Amino acid sequence: xxxxxxxxxxxxxxxxxxxxxxxxxxxxxxxxxxxxxxxxxxxxxxxxxxxxxxxxxxxxxxxxxxxxxxxxxxxxxxxxxxxxxxxxxxxxxxxxxxxxxxxxxxxxxxxxxxxxxxxxxxxxxxxxxxxxxxxxxxxxxxxxxxxxxxxxxxxxxxxxxxxxxxxxxxxxxxxxxxxxxxxxxxxxxxxxxxxxxxxxxxxxxxxxxxxxxxxxxxxxxxxxxxxxxxxxxxxxxxxxxxxxxxxxxxxxxxxxxxxxxxxxxxxxxxxxxxxxxxxxxxxxxxxxxxxxxxxxxxxxxxxxxxxxxxxxxxxxxxxxxxxxxxxxxxxxxxxxxxxxxxxxxxxxxxxxxxxxxxxxxxxxxxxxxxxxxxxxxxxxxxxxxxxxxxxxxxxxxxxxxxxxxxxxxxxxxxxxxxxxxxxxxxxxxxxxxxxxxxxxxxxxxxxxxxxxxxxxxxxxxxxxxxxxxxxxxxxxxxxxxxxxxxxxxxxxxxxxxxxxxxxxxxxxxxxxxxxxxxxxxxxxxxxxxxxxxxxxxxxxxxxxxxxxxxxx
Amino acid sequence: xxxxxxxxxxxxxxxxxxxxxxxxxxxxxxxxxxxxxxxxxxxxxxxxxxxxxxxxxxxxxxxxxxxxxxxxxxxxxxxxxxxxxxxxxxxxxxxxxxxxxxxxxxxxxxxxxxxxxxxxxxxxxxxxxxxxxxxxxxxxxxxxxxxxxxxxxxxxxxxxxxxxxxxxxxxxxxxxxxxxxxxxxxxxxxxxxxxxxxxxxxxxxxxxxxxxxxxxxxxxxxxxxxxxxxxxxxxxxxxxxxxxxxxxxxxxxxxxxxxxxxxxxxxxxxxxxxxxxxxxxxxxxxxxxxxxxxxxxxxxxxxxxxxxxxxxxxxxxxxxxxxxxxxx
Numbered sequence: 001x002x003x004x005x006x007x008x009x010x011x012x013x014x015x016x017x018x019x020x021x022x023x024x025x026x027x028x029x030x031x032x033x034x035x036x037x038x039x040x041x042x043x044x045x046x047x048x049x050x051x052x053x054x055x056x057x058x059x060x061x062x063x064x065x066x067x068x069x070x071x072x073x074x075x076x077x078x079x080x081x082x083x084x085x086x087x088x089x090x091x092x093x094x095x096x097x098x099x100x101x102x103x104x105x106x107x108x109x110x111x112x113x114x115x116x117x118x119x120x121x122x123x124x125x126x127x128x129x130x131x132x133x134x135x136x137x138x139x140x141x142x143x144x145x146x147x148x149x150x151x152x153x154x155x156x157x158x159x160x161x162x163x164x165x166x167x168x169x170x171x172x173x174x175x176x177x178x179x180x181x182x183x184x185x186x187x188x189x190x191x192x193x194x195x196x197x198x199x200x201x202x203x204x205x206x207x208x209x210x211x212x213x214x215x216x217x218x219x220x221x222x223x224x225x226x227x228x229x230x231x232x233x234x235x236x237x238x239x240x241x242x243x244x245x246x247x248x249x250x251x252x253x254x255x256x257x258x259x260x261x262x263x264x265x266x267x268x269x270x271x272x273x274x275x276x277x278x279x280x281x282x283x284x285x286x287x288x289x290x291x292x293x294x295x296x297x298x299x300x301x302x303x304x305x306x307x308x309x310x311x312x313x314x315x316x317x318x319x320x321x322x323x324x325x326x327x328x329x330x331x332x333x334x335x336x337x338x339x340x341x342x343x344x345x346x347x348x349x350x351x352x353x354x355x356x357x358x359x360x361x362x363x364x365x366x367x368x369x370x371x372x373x374x375x376x377x378x379x380x381x382x383x384x385x386x387x388x389x390x391x392x393x394x395x396x397x398x399x400x401x402x403x404x405x406x407x408x409x410x411x412x413x414x415x416x417x418x419x420x421x422x423x424x425x426x427x428x429x430x431x432x433x434x435x436x437x438x439x440x441x442x443x444x445x446x447x448x449x450x451x452x453x454x455x456x457x458x459x460x461x462x463x464x465x466x467x468x469x470x471x472x473x474x475x476x477x478x479x480x481x482x483x484x485x486x487x488x489x490x491x492x493x494x495x496x497x498x499x500x501x502x503x504x505x506x507x508x509x510x511x512x513x514x515x516x517x518x519x520x521x522x523x524x525x526x527x528x529x530x531x532x533x534x535x536x537x538x539x540x541x542x543x544x545x546x547x548x549x550x551x552x
Numbered sequence: 553x554x555x556x557x558x559x560x561x562x563x564x565x566x567x568x569x570x571x572x573x574x575x576x577x578x579x580x581x582x583x584x585x586x587x588x589x590x591x592x593x594x595x596x597x598x599x600x601x602x603x604x605x606x607x608x609x610x611x612x613x614x615x616x617x618x619x620x621x622x623x624x625x626x627x628x629x630x631x632x633x634x635x636x637x638x639x640x641x642x643x644x645x646x647x648x649x650x651x652x653x654x655x656x657x658x659x660x661x662x663x664x665x666x667x668x669x670x671x672x673x674x675x676x677x678x679x680x681x682x683x684x685x686x687x688x689x690x691x692x693x694x695x696x697x698x699x700x701x702x703x704x705x706x707x708x709x710x711x712x713x714x715x716x717x718x719x720x721x722x723x724x725x726x727x728x729x730x731x732x733x734x735x736x737x738x739x740x741x742x743x744x745x746x747x748x749x750x751x752x753x754x755x756x757x758x759x760x761x762x763x764x765x766x767x768x769x770x771x772x773x774x775x776x777x778x779x780x781x782x783x784x785x786x787x788x789x790x791x792x793x794x795x796x797x798x799x800x801x802x803x804x805x806x807x808x809x810x811x812x813x814x815x816x817x818x819x820x821x822x823x824x825x826x827x828x829x830x831x832x833x834x835x836x837x838x839x840x841x842x843x844x845x846x847x848x849x850x851x852x853x854x855x856x857x858x859x860x861x862x863x864x865x866x867x868x869x870x871x872x873x874x875x876x877x878x879x880x
Contacts, residue, residue, distance in 0.1 A: 030726070130599055144602065248708070433838065472597060
């Protein structure tokens, strides 16, 4: 009897629980985006992660609205907080005419003072904003802090002139950063801006206002009807749902609990694309995998700072041979299901106008690899299956960060590929923090990693020969001709001349092959069909998402 | 008795404080010596190298470890555990944001474990050797052997994907605020049912095993036979004689289990997207957020000591002879 009662009660309990399920209205103009981690701030000054950057830019607009032009293969500038802008003929200054109808979400008017204040705090060493140290074209003090008096001329509340240092070559990207409200942040000491309460309850100037932040659960934005960008047909509520586990995120996408998810594994695409409620889109050309060959001897560099060619990877022809020996296409087809393209240089294929189309792809050709290696004296003299030269066997360790199945697959394939040409590779996985430390100390021989590339094209941060100041030149690549091009590119204004320089740079990098460029991976995005998107671009999956809406 | 109690209690508090101090000191050194550093996230093509230097200096990571340690200890005695590098908020404030959920979630899970396992153990012992007893014994072994992530994902597959009875993750519905008070309670139950089952099943199996064996042992003692022969009824024997003796080994293990639960349930939190201490601790380790790592470890340490102390107090209540040994 007792047992029966327990069973019945349990059954009723489960029914009651399932009845607790909230009733979903038939139509709601709300879009739910699944993201893997919560933001730690909404202040664009301190937005370090990709998600923080994307979300803070949704609530703090910039003077100019950058949009991607597929045909041109580059960004185009459109008015945003600024109605128009004029460069001085010699590019020594730029004058912005600001919109006069922009209100902060607390109804305070947006003015030129907000722009000046924002650039001032971005460059203030006490603040330690993410943009500190990049204002090289501005008048700055010895601490790289913008000299406000020399730099800004506020002609009126809605007209601002920005002056640049003589001899500098500024562009719009130097000036255009999210603008924060002066009347809110001037109340804080500069050194306390990072911990300011306002960072967690932002006063915005965009169509979105923060409605609720349920830490590590959801971030909910409502619409700001006073915004000049407000459109009554657009989304009413935007929710970022934090779901750290990939499988859980995918499950929620399939079950309509979230509407949008990025970075879907290629192997899950088939199942998703067969679902009635799902559309799949991709963003191409923002991230490529590579095999880093340390161009210099790691031991000598870490002990004395000396630079000598690496005993295995010091010569460009050897590195080319290694690229020939790796079957990149197989990984692309078998693991990435062709969601990506083979990479040739660090210039992404999305920059169509600047990509040098004449470069050979170094397709898989183990015979050619063997022949180059043999030409350089690497042969299997003792018939042990491993090629050697002057008593040194060609064997090294390839390190990669753990937790990424693609890298595990690719590294195993690479090991087998290189074994086929007589090179013995040991594989080692490493925790990401430790891996980065090894990269910075240049203490690894070879590794597999990825680069997420900035827009517009940035080369100097990765490829400049100054090994101490170019921290991200992990492979320790050095080429004075490439350096000259990178310096010239910073000064060059004409699109056609830039194109020539980019072509030349790619040719040099291609011939030097400082690393093996594996493939550009697609960012696969699953979107519920109820969401109507007007924009999705390489600038980011959710940029301009105030233009999205929901199908009735 | 009171004097002995106060002396022993004071001794235990002092040893606990020393233990915690050693724990944070050890962690301080370990975090500084382990590879990686918190300024790695300032490494980007879009950031200048000077920013990384500025941040390193502001975190005082450019100072010798000994100086850092002296500053750290001086601040601890002022009750200042520093500012989290990532959250840019005081460490204790960040910990509290996550601890509040963990306290509720762990306590609920613990109570569920105790109640269900006790129910099953008593029922088993009453039906010793019968089908129910044998079935529960075997099932408990299987349940204990299933890893939490397998259990969690299986529950999601069955109850969320196939039956659509429960949500697959999250703590609240998006329309939570529009619910009535009871609606909100219902919403929490609706969201926390699967995570609680995932977190509790292994504990239920463990407690059941301990309690059942303990009950069996006590029932086999001669004094129980004497009591039965003297005509005491079953209920009195159980409440006054069997339970106090049988529950002691369970209390020791329960104290440890509660401490572990309060330290965070990483796998359950990740699978069900819950904002608990386990995730906070793990994220702070990967981000090399040193002050937060130490804050989390200290909180987990305090809770572990407190839960063990609580278990000892209950044991002492059941048997006053244990007072000195337990408190010490």
